[in-house]
Amino acid sequence: MIQAITFYSFALLCVVTALVVIMARHPITSVLNLVLCMFSLAGLFVLCEAYFVAAIQVIVYAGAVMVLFLFVVMLLGLQKEELSKLKTWTLQGAGAVVGVLFLVQWYMTMTDHSASFFQPVASLPGNIENIGKLLFTKFLLPFEVSSVLLLAAIIGAIVLAKKEQK
Amino acid sequence: MPITLNHYLTLSAILFTIGMVGIVIRRNILMILLSMEILLNAANLAFVAFSRALGNLDGQVFVFFTITVAAAEVAVGLALVVVIYRSQRITDANDLRSLKW
Numbered sequence: 001m002i003q004a005i006t007f008y009s010f011a012l013l014c015v016v017t018a019l020v021v022i023m024a025r026h027p028i029t030s031v032l033n034l035v036l037c038m039f040s041l042a043g044l045f046v047l048c049e050a051y052f053v054a055a056i057q058v059i060v061y062a063g064a065v066m067v068l069f070l071f072v073v074m075l076l077g078l079q080k081e082e083l084s085k086l087k088t089w090t091l092q093g094a095g096a097v098v099g100v101l102f103l104v105q106w107y108m109t110m111t112d113h114s115a116s117f118f119q120p121v122a123s124l125p126g127n128i129e130n131i132g133k134l135l136f137t138k139f140l141l142p143f144e145v146s147s148v149l150l151l152a153a154i155i156g157a158i159v160l161a162k163k164e165q166k
Numbered sequence: 167m168p169i170t171l172n173h174y175l176t177l178s179a180i181l182f183t184i185g186m187v188g189i190v191i192r193r194n195i196l197m198i199l200l201s202m203e204i205l206l207n208a209a210n211l212a213f214v215a216f217s218r219a220l221g222n223l224d225g226q227v228f229v230f231f232t233i234t235v236a237a238a239e240v241a242v243g244l245a246l247v248v249v250i251y252r253s254q255r256i257t258d259a260n261d262l263r264s265l266k267w
Contacts, residue, residue, distance in 0.1 A: 003169055014181065015181070018181055034200055037204070044214075047169075048174070050214045050229070065203070076196070092191065102179055102186065103183065106183075123218065134223055139231075153237075158245075
């Protein structure tokens with residue numbers, strides 16, 4: 001019962017803030033609502049017993065990535081988007097087609113009863129110890145490669161964005 | 167009604183839809199990147215839900231890597247946006263028509 005209440009409230013918050021993200025005219029509104037969306041997703045992760053991933057989502061995704069977005073939005077000094085620029089008929093039609101396609105997919109997910117795992121099975125909780133054990137044995141290579149990826153991203157971002165030396 | 171895997175997958179599909187519609191209807195480059203973040207988060211939710219349903223922690227480790235890759239991609243993407251804005255004052259995705267300026 002409590003689980004249902006928690007799930008539905010977090011899910012509703014997630015969907016509402018995501019809708020505001022794509023429909024808001026001012027970019028700052030979109031960014032801040034996306035931060036709220038990520039917090040509600042972190043709540044859903046905790047509901048799935050994925051504690052480490054929830055903490056990483058809040059710290060890295062909502063705390064670093066979205067703050068970076070906020071910096072760039074404020075650096076560029078974006079103003080409110082013109083309403084007429086946002087809605088042309090072709091864009092609206094394409095958006096509607098995409099929406100219908102994925103709602104069809106949702107319907108098929110809800111009516112598909114062939115999967116045998118409906119209830120979540122009892123499993124290890126996703127705390128740091130259990131994930132660490134996997135990360136350093138089975139997923140060691142992706143772990144090391146991701147550190148190289150982050151190095152490449154750092155170097156790329158700095159090289160791209162630094163000012164030209166006169 | 168207990169919360170089953172289907173509930174999480176439905177929410178993931180709805181979020182993915184919202185992200186896709188956001189990419190299609192938005193013109194500002196930054197807002198397109200923002201809608202891509204919704205897409206990635208929807209996929210992360212699906213991973214975590216399946217990880218719980220299958221009793222396997224591999225899904226959550228994959229979410230860890232997805233968040234890492236998303237952070238790297240956002241850093242480079244935003245650096246590109248800053249460079250484009252600095253040289254051309256363009257924020258509309260439709261105005262980016264040539265590779266060289």
